[in-house]
Amino acid sequence: MPSPYLLDVDTGIDDALAVAWMATHPEVDLVAATSIFGNVNTRQAARNTCDLLALLGRGDVPVAAGPDAAMGRRLGEDAAFVHGVNGIGEVELPRAGRDPEADLTAAEMIVRKAREHEGELHIVAVGPLTNLGLALQLEPELPRLVGKVTTMGGNVLVPGTNSARLDANTANDIDAAALVYAADWDITMVGLDVTMRNVLHAEQRARLESDGNRAVSSIGEMLRFYFGFYETIFGSPQCALHDPLAAAIATGDIVPTVAPKLPTFVDVSDGPEQGSTVVDARTMWRGFDIEPEDANVRVVLECGEDFGALLTERLLEV
C-alpha cells in the first residue's frame, strides 16, 4: 500500500526530476505538492509544478503555493543562469488548465496533510525551507504530526555551492532552515556530499529527450540547459542530481551507506559563512556508528554513485 508523501519544490530542472520520481512512483501516494521560490519565483515554480504534474497524468495532485519571500534572511537569488528564466530551461510545457489552490497556502497545505495522515506523512522538501518553516510556526505540533522529513541541502565533507560552505537551498531562507533543522522530528538531510557525486551523463540525458513520453522528453530537453550550467562546474557534460536523489532516498530506492545522526544547526550569525549548515562530523575518525548525545539530524554522507542509471531507467518506464 503506497505511503503518503508531500513534495515541496521550487521547480526548477532538478525539481522536475523529483516531481517525476514522486508522481509516478508505485509506492508513493503523493497527497500534495507545495511550491516555493528559489530556482525561480514562487508563481513560476507553482505553474511549472502544475504543468508537469498534468503532463505526467497527475493533474489530481493538489498544488499549493508559498510566499515569494523568505521567512528570514535570504543570501541567494533566483537562478536563471542554472535553470533558465522560466525555471525549466526555457522549455514550454502545455498548460495544465489549472492554477494552484486559491485559498490554501503551502504552509496550510502542509499542516492539513500532516493532520490527515497523522504520524504517516513523509515531507520531502527540496527547495528553500520557507514553507516548512512557516508550517512549523502555524502549527507548533507539526513535528509530532509528521512522520518523516527529508530535505535537500547542506554539505559536510564537501564545499558549498554559493560560497566555501553555503548551499543554495539553505542560503535562500537561512532562518527557515534554522527552524527546520532545530525542530524535534525524524529528519534526514540529503546534501551536496552525495548530490554532487550522483550525476546524470550526456547519453542518459539524450535517451530521456528522445523518449516517446512527452513529460520525459520535456525533462530531457530541460536538462540541456542544466547541463550547460553544470559543464562550468564539472568541466564535462553531466549534471548533479540534487532533488531527485533526495526523493529517491525518501522513497527508499536509494539506501544510504553512510548516514549518521549528527549535531546539526544553521549558522544564523553575521559571520562570513552565515547560512551554512554546521554539521559536527568529528565522530568520523572513530566510526559513525557512535551517535553523539546531541545528534539531531540524519545526514547522508555516502550512498554510492549510481543513481543516474536508476533514474534514467525509471523515467524511461514512465
Next chain:
Amino acid sequence: MPSPYLLDVDTGIDDALAVAWMATHPEVDLVAATSIFGNVNTRQAARNTCDLLALLGRGDVPVAAGPDAAMGRRLGEDAAFVHGVNGIGEVELPRAGRDPEADLTAAEMIVRKAREHEGELHIVAVGPLTNLGLALQLEPELPRLVGKVTTMGGNVLVPGTNSARLDANTANDIDAAALVYAADWDITMVGLDVTMRNVLHAEQRARLESDGNRAVSSIGEMLRFYFGFYETIFGSPQCALHDPLAAAIATGDIVPTVAPKLPTFVDVSDGPEQGSTVVDARTMWRGFDIEPEDANVRVVLECGEDFGALLTERLLEV
C-alpha cells in the same frame, strides 16, 4: 647544501617529533627554534624544546620564547589531557643546561633570521600562530624577507578538532592566524585533511621506545600518553602525526599529491565557527588544477598515508 629553516613549536608531543625531524635532517640548517603556548604554556614549551634539542645533540640551535598569551582571541586552552601537564607526556628529559635566549623574543628571532637569510628562510610553524603574527607586526616587510612558510592547522574536507570546523592551532590565536594567512607570502597550510590520515601505529611507537638513542626512546615514551588520548578519537591504538607531517612536507620528504592554492581566510566574526579556517575548495568538482583568481594559500588535501613508516624509519636512524 642544507637550506635554512626556523621551527616554531608549542612542544607538545607531536611537536617533539617535528623537532626531531628538523634537528636531525641532513638537508636542514635549523637556524632557530621559537616557542609558543598551545599544547602547554610558553615557558614549558621552550624548556621542552631546549631539552629535546640538547638530547638530540643540537644544543647549538638557538631557542627564543614567545609570549604566554595570544595576540587576539583565544578559544582553546592548554591541552594537558592530550600532551600531559608538562607537554611531553610526563616524561622527564635531562635538563639542557641552558634557557631560551634572555634578550630576544620569538618574534624578534623570526625577523632576525629572516633578514640573515633573506629570501631563503623557510618558517615551519606548527603551533598557534602568535609568534608569526607578532613578527608580521614587528616587520611589515617580513613576507618579502621570508622564503616560504608552512603551517600546521586548518581543515577543509574533514571536521575540526575543537568543534565541527575549528582546529586547535587556529583556535589558540584566531587573530594571529588571520594575519598569517592574509599576508602576501608563499604559504602552505598542512591541515587535518592529511594529518589525521597519517598515523603512527602501536608497533611503530614500541620500536621508537625501545631504541638505543635516548632522544628517540624518550619520544617513544611520550607517545604512550598521546596514544592514550588518540585512542578516544580513533578507537584503536594509533595517533595523528600533525606537526611532523607538516615538517616533512616542508622539507620535501613528503610530496603532496593534492595541494591546490585556494582562497583561504580565518573566520574572525562572532559566529558559531569563529576561528575556523575557511577554504574555498569549490574547484574540486572540476579539478584543482584550476587556480581561483583570489587563491592565496596552498592547502594540502592529500599526500598519501604512509608517513608513519617513513617517520619511524628516520627516527630509528638518528
